[in-house]
Structure formats: C-alpha cells, structure tokens
Amino acid sequence: MIYKIISKAEFKRFIDALVRSNSSFGPRMVDTDSRGEAVYQFQPVSSVDEIAFDYTRTASSAKHFFLPFRQELSRFHFHDDDWDQKVSYEADPVVLFGLRACDISALNILDDVLLNGHFPSAYYLAKRKNTFVIGMDHLPLPDCFCKSMNHHTVPTGFNLFCSDIGDEYYLAINSSKAFNFLREFETRDPQYDENCRLAERRKLISSSFRTEIDVTGLPAILDIEFDSPVWKKWGDKCLSCGTCAMVCPTCYCYSVEESFEPDLQSSSRQKRLYSCNLVDFAAVAGGHNFRPKNGDRLKYRYYHQHRGFAENANQQICVGCNRCGKACLAGINPKDVINDLRLEKDTCTTSVSSSPARS
Amino acid sequence: MNTDMGYKCTVTNIVRLTRQEKLFQIRIIDPVERALFRFRPGQFLMLELPGYGEVPISISSSSSNHEFLELCIRKAGSVTSALFNAGEGTRVAIRGPFGSSFPMDEMAGHNVLLIAGGLGIAPLRAPLFWINEHRNRFLDVSLLYGAKDPSQLLFTWQFNEWDMISHIGLHTIVEQGTEEWTGKTGMITELFNDIAIDPATTYAIVCGPPVMFKFVCGYLDRLGIPMNRMFVSLERRMHCGMGKCCRCMVGSTFTCIDGPVFDYWSVMNLKEAI
Numbered sequence: 199m200i201y202k203i204i205s206k207a208e209f210k211r212f213i214d215a216l217v218r219s220n221s222s223f224g225p226r227m228v229d230t231d232s233r234g235e236a237v238y239q240f241q242p243v244s245s246v247d248e249i250a251f252d253y254t255r256t257a258s259s260a261k262h263f264f265l266p267f268r269q270e271l272s273r274f275h276f277h278d279d280d281w282d283q284k285v286s287y288e289a290d291p292v293v294l295f296g297l298r299a300c301d302i303s304a305l306n307i308l309d310d311v312l313l314n315g316h317f318p319s320a321y322y323l324a325k326r327k328n329t330f331v332i333g334m335d336h337l338p339l340p341d342c343f344c345k346s347m348n349h350h351t352v353p354t355g356f357n358l359f360c361s362d363i364g365d366e367y368y369l370a371i372n373s374s375k376a377f378n379f380l381r382e383f384e385t386r387d388p389q390y391d392e393n394c395r396l397a398e399r400r401k402l403i404s405s406s407f408r409t410e411i412d413v414t415g416l417p418a419i420l421d422i423e424f425d426s427p428v429w430k431k432w433g434d435k436c437l438s439c440g441t442c443a444m445v446c447p448t449c450y451c452y453s454v455e456e457s458f459e460p461d462l463q464s465s466s467r468q469k470r471l472y473s474c475n476l477v478d479f480a481a482v483a484g485g486h487n488f489r490p491k492n493g494d495r496l497k498y499r500y501y502h503q504h505r506g507f508a509e510n511a512n513q514q515i516c517v518g519c520n521r522c523g524k525a526c527l528a529g530i531n532p533k534d535v536i537n538d539l540r541l542e543k544d545t546c547t548t549s550v551s552s553s554p555a556r557s
Numbered sequence: 558m559n560t561d562m563g564y565k566c567t568v569t570n571i572v573r574l575t576r577q578e579k580l581f582q583i584r585i586i587d588p589v590e591r592a593l594f595r596f597r598p599g600q601f602l603m604l605e606l607p608g609y610g611e612v613p614i615s616i617s618s619s620s621s622n623h624e625f626l627e628l629c630i631r632k633a634g635s636v637t638s639a640l641f642n643a644g645e646g647t648r649v650a651i652r653g654p655f656g657s658s659f660p661m662d663e664m665a666g667h668n669v670l671l672i673a674g675g676l677g678i679a680p681l682r683a684p685l686f687w688i689n690e691h692r693n694r695f696l697d698v699s700l701l702y703g704a705k706d707p708s709q710l711l712f713t714w715q716f717n718e719w720d721m722i723s724h725i726g727l728h729t730i731v732e733q734g735t736e737e738w739t740g741k742t743g744m745i746t747e748l749f750n751d752i753a754i755d756p757a758t759t760y761a762i763v764c765g766p767p768v769m770f771k772f773v774c775g776y777l778d779r780l781g782i783p784m785n786r787m788f789v790s791l792e793r794r795m796h797c798g799m800g801k802c803c804r805c806m807v808g809s810t811f812t813c814i815d816g817p818v819f820d821y822w823s824v825m826n827l828k829e830a831i
Contacts, residue, residue, distance in 0.1 A: 272562060274607040280648060281607050285562050316814065317560055317799035424828050451803035454796040456610040465608035469802070479804065482794045483612070483633035486767070488807075501808060 200371040202385040212383045214246035224295035225253035259447030289324040295332045300517040303349035304447030333359035344518030345407040363395040417505040433493020435528045440473030442522035563650030564590045584625045598683035599818040602653030609639040613795040619686035629679035655798040657818045664760040665694040672701045674765025689723045699726040703745035756781035764790045787821035
C-alpha cells in the first residue's frame with residue numbers, strides 16, 4: 199500500500215479525468231423517499247459534477263456490478279438435432295466510485311465465496327478484475343452497525359481509498375493501476391500532521407456509531423436458539439418478498455433458469471439472483487419444501503449470514519450496512535431480530551441458579 | 558472437470574420402469590471426454606436439456622462402465638417432463654460429476670446393509686454394481702427395498718442377479734399389496750425382523766424419502782451401528798452443483814459439495830437436513 203495526500207480540488211480533477219475516459223458509475227441522487235430524504239444509487243456518470251460526493255448510502259449495494267440480477271451463463275444455438283454451446287467470461291472495464299468501507303468489505307466476502315474453493319466463478323472473476331474500485335470513508339448513519347461487524351474500516355479489496363481529512367484527501371493506493379493514474383496529478387507524501395488528521399478522522403468515524411449489535415458468540419446462540427419463538431414472531435411479520443436479499447451487498451444465492459428465444463433457434467441459460475426468503479427456495483422436485491414457513495426461511499437467512507458462513511469462512515457474512523432493514527417493507531431489521539434472540543437467551547440465563555461454589 | 562459447459566451426450570436407450578420413472582442410458586459423444594469422465598458411487602451430475610434447463614440426477618450405473626451412464630429419472634418437473642417426451646437419439650449434456658460418494662473402500666471387509674425406499678434405489682444402484690464387481694471384498698451384503706406398491710418397485714429384472722448371482726440378500730416390502738403380490742406388506746422397518754445384523758461389523762447405506770431416514774437410522778442406532786458407519790444420500794434441488802447458488806445449503810453445509818452422501822452423525826447434527 200502507498201499513501202499520498204491530494205487536495206480536494208486536484209482529486210476532483212483526477213476523478214473527472216477518470217470518469218470522462220472510462221465507463222464509470224458513482225453515487226447519484228435519484229429520488230426522495232416518503233420522509234423527503236434523498237435516495238442515492240450507483241448510476242452511470244460521465245463527469246465529476248454528476249457525482250454526489252456527500253451521499254449517505256445507496257439504496258441498493260454495489261453487488262450488482264459483479265453479480266447482476268440476471269446474467270447469461272451460456273447460450274445454445276440449435277441446428278438440425280444438435281446445438282453449439284457458447285460460454286463467455288468477458289466483462290467490460292468499469293470504474294466504480296464512492297464505495298464505503300463496508301461495501302468494499304462485502305466485495306471481499308464475495309471474493310471468499312466466489313473465488314475460493316474447488317469451483318471459482320470465472321464469471322465473477324472477470325467482472326472483479328475489470329472493475330476499478332475507489333472507496334471513500336464516511337460518517338455513519340444512525341442505523342449503520344458496520345462497526346459491530348468490524349467492517350467500518352477496510353484494509354484491502356480496492357484500488358484506491360480516500361479518507362476525508364479536511365481540505366485534502368488521504369489516499370490509500372492499493373494497485374499499480376491506481377498509482378499510474380495518479381502520476382499525472384499533484385500528490386505528495388503524507389506528513390506527521392496529516393497522519394494525525396487521519397487518525398482523528400478514524401476516531402471520529404468510530405465514535406459516531408449510534409447503533410451497536412452484540413454479535414459475540416452469535417453463531418453458537420443461533421444454534422442453541424434454533425427453536426426459539428423469536429423466529430415465529432418475526433416470521434409472521436415477514437412478507438417473504440426477498441427485498442432484503444436484493445439490496446444486501448453480500449447475498450449471492452441464485453437460481454438457474456433457461457428459456458428459448460422466440461424464434462426457437464437458440465436458448466439462454468441464465469442465473470438470477472434469488473432470496474432464501476422466497477417460498478420455493480428449499481423446494482425439491484415432487485413438491486416437498488424443506489422450509490415451508492416464513493419463520494423457517496427468515497431464520498435460515500440469519501443462519502446463513504451469521505452462522506453458516508461463519509463456520510465456513512471464519513467470519514459472519516453481514517457487513518452492517520442495514521440496507522435490508524431500511525428496505526424491509528415489514529419493518530424487520532437485523533438489530534431487532536438479533537437483540538430479540540439475545541433477550542431470549544438472557545431471560546433464560548437469569549432464571550438459572552448461579553454456579554456452585556468451590557468446596 | 559466441466560463446470561460451466563457440459564459434455565454432449567446421446568440418449569442411447571430408454572427403459573420405462575413405472576408410470577413415473579424411466580431409465581435413460583446416455584453416452585458421451587466425444588471419445589476423449591468419454592475417456593476422461595469418471596465418477597464414484599453416490600455422486601450426481603447435472604443433466605441439461607438445452608432450452609428447458611438442468612436437473613441434478615444421481616448416477617445409477619456402474620462406475621467401471623466407461624461406455625455409457627444410466628440415469629433413473631422421475632417425471633417431477635418441467636425439465637424431466639420434457640425428457641420423458643424425448644426419444645432415443647436425443648442429445649443432452651452433462652456437467653459433473655459432483656458431490657461426495659459412498660466410502661466403498663472403507664466398507665470393504667465388512668457386512669453392508671443397503672436400505673432403499675422408492676426412488677432411493679437409484680443412487681444405491683452404483684454401490685450395488687461396485688459390490689457386485691468386488692464381491693469377494695465384502696462379507697454379508699443385504700438389500701432392503703420398500704415401495705408404495707408392487708408396481709413402484711424399480712429394477713425388478715435385476716433382483717435375481719443381485720440375489721442369486723451376487724449373493725446379495727434381497728428383501729422387498731410394499732406398503733399396499735395387490736392380489737398378485739405374494740411378498741411382504743408393511744413399512745420398510747419390518748424387514749429388520751428378517752435379517753440378523755451384527756453392529757460391530759456392519760456398514761449401512763440408507764436412501765429414500767426424508768421421513769424414512771429418522772425411522773431407519775434411529776433403528777440402526779439402537780441396534781448399535783455407530784452413526785459414522787451409516788451413510789445417507791440427501792435430496793436437494795441443486796442449481797449449480799458447485800457450492801455457489803446455496804439452493805441446497807443446510808446450515809453451513811452444501812448438499813452438492815459436502816454431500817449428497819453424508820454419514821448419519823453429520824446429518825443428525827444438521828438442523829433441517831432430514
């Protein structure tokens with residue numbers, strides 16, 4: 199990693215040059231919600247003026263640049279009684295600007311899932327390596343709990359990360375591509391004062407979190423509380439719409455579907471992002487459903503996020519952005535569900551007699 | 558391994574087993590791909606009918622047969638229905654093989670008890686072939702096989718071969734008999750009365766509908782067969798076969814890469830598994 203200091207004016211010139219000459223996406227205000235608050239999304243940008251540098255959080259995550267809602271896995275062209283199958287792993291180069299630390303952490307988690315193991319995904323790899331990721335730090339929103347998940351800072355997974363230290367940005371340069379781009383702009387090595395301002399900035403971010411969730415020991419609690427009434431309580435509210443998974447930066451489950459083109463000369467095999475909350479997620483041929491109730495499926499989502507993945511990759515999959523909580527039409531959010539589970543646990547531990555004294 | 562692009566195959570033979578099930582014999586067209594394709598008993602593959610979709614199907618043929626593969630398919634959804642309408646000569650594609658397998662080498666030197674319910678006989682056919690081909694490596698081998706009614710019993714033409722030629726003690730039972738049926742009627746657990754099981758030297762393989770696992774494995778557990786010597790093959794609707802789509806995920810376990818073959822100890826500790 200190389201660290202540099204760049205003035206905000208020079209940084210804007212750098213970003214402008216970058217987005218003018220590349221296919222680029224950055225945060226833009228697209229609407230206001232029912233309370234009049236701005237709604238931001240990652241949208242195409244062609245100049246620095248189109249970017250909302252002061253954005254809070256995009257409604258949906260940057261996941262869709264790497265895992266599109268629909269993606270063609272292969273295409274069949276029919277002729278006579280035979281076919282040709284084409285598989286393409288190509289991805290156009292893209293600049294993605296303005297990802298928050300937790301969003302980049304989410305990409306690192308997706309890397310773990312999709313690039314490690316016996317079957318790395320060439321489709322994902324093509325998009326990941328062709329995307330130039332520029333991160334920006336930010337002060338947390340009232341409902342952000344990425345500090346609880348330890349994702350309020352990120353050490354890797356980006357090309358360039360900018361921390362706001364007043365009139366300047368403190369740049370963490372993590373790729374030769376980013377370093378070479380920056381050569382043509384005026385930067386300098388950080389001095390003692392700037393290092394102090396970076397430390398102050400990090401302290402400020404860290405102390406600004408207003409939402410905390412105690413996730414220590416959560417995998418074990420989830421195991422123990424498998425039959426907790428908490429799941430029915432929240433399951434009864436859940437609409438099984440799958441919105442939480444769509445906006446989540448780490449939810450990657452998908453289904454595979456095939457369809458003929460109208461001329462019947464070709465067909466396409468596509469993956470479509472799915473949600474474990476959708477009713478048929480665990481259905482098998484013949485009609486049996488391993489998770490028929492809303493509560494079963496809601497529980498499974500928390501299991502995958504906080505236990506299953508933790509067991510496989512030694513970390514919980516949730517990064518604490520609370521996009522799911524914000525988007526949920528039924529008002530379900532991770533903080534309430536997890537706290538409820540803990541309360542359930544606390545209630546029963548208070549009724550247990552204290553440990554026997556040593557004789 | 559072919560993960561994104563399948564090996565092209567021709568359907569070389571189709572045998573109708575019941576109203577709902579057919580046995581498809583398929584042959585990989587390219588001789589190099591055919592020579593490369595190897596699987597172990599218990600593994601499955603993704604069978605593709607272009608335009609209609611893919612389905613996970615366990616391999617029912619002998620793992621030493623490199624000329625063709627046999628797949629026992631129940632008409633249950635849109636892809637399998639389309640396959641049912643396909644004739645010999647139809648082209649399909651396969652990806653795989655995927656998943657874990659029965660530990661045939663570990664079982665050598667022991668008694669083997671195979672217990673199948675309904676379509677559960679399909680994944681057990683590969684280990685049965687294996688045992689047939691290496692019969693002198695195993696002690697007593699028994700197959701307990703139950704179905705709803707006599708017309709639902711699959712592979713009846715092989716019963717004689719398994720019983721008389723391969724010396725596999727075959728015991729069948731149906732839930733509802735017919736006038737012609739002279740065999741036993743009742744639940745599959747009643748067949749345990751017909752055989753002597755020595756828990757110290759027995760391995761068990763169980764495959765059938767989810768409700769069967771608990772009864773059968775519970776019984777074998779009470780007999781004293783260690784849970785890590787009972788193997789089950791779980792059914793889930795895999796979409797990728799590679800541990801990515803999560804459709805087959807149970808807890809932290811992927812049925813497609815950690816399974817479909819599990820020892821009972823792992824499964825009984827796995828919530829929602831059976």
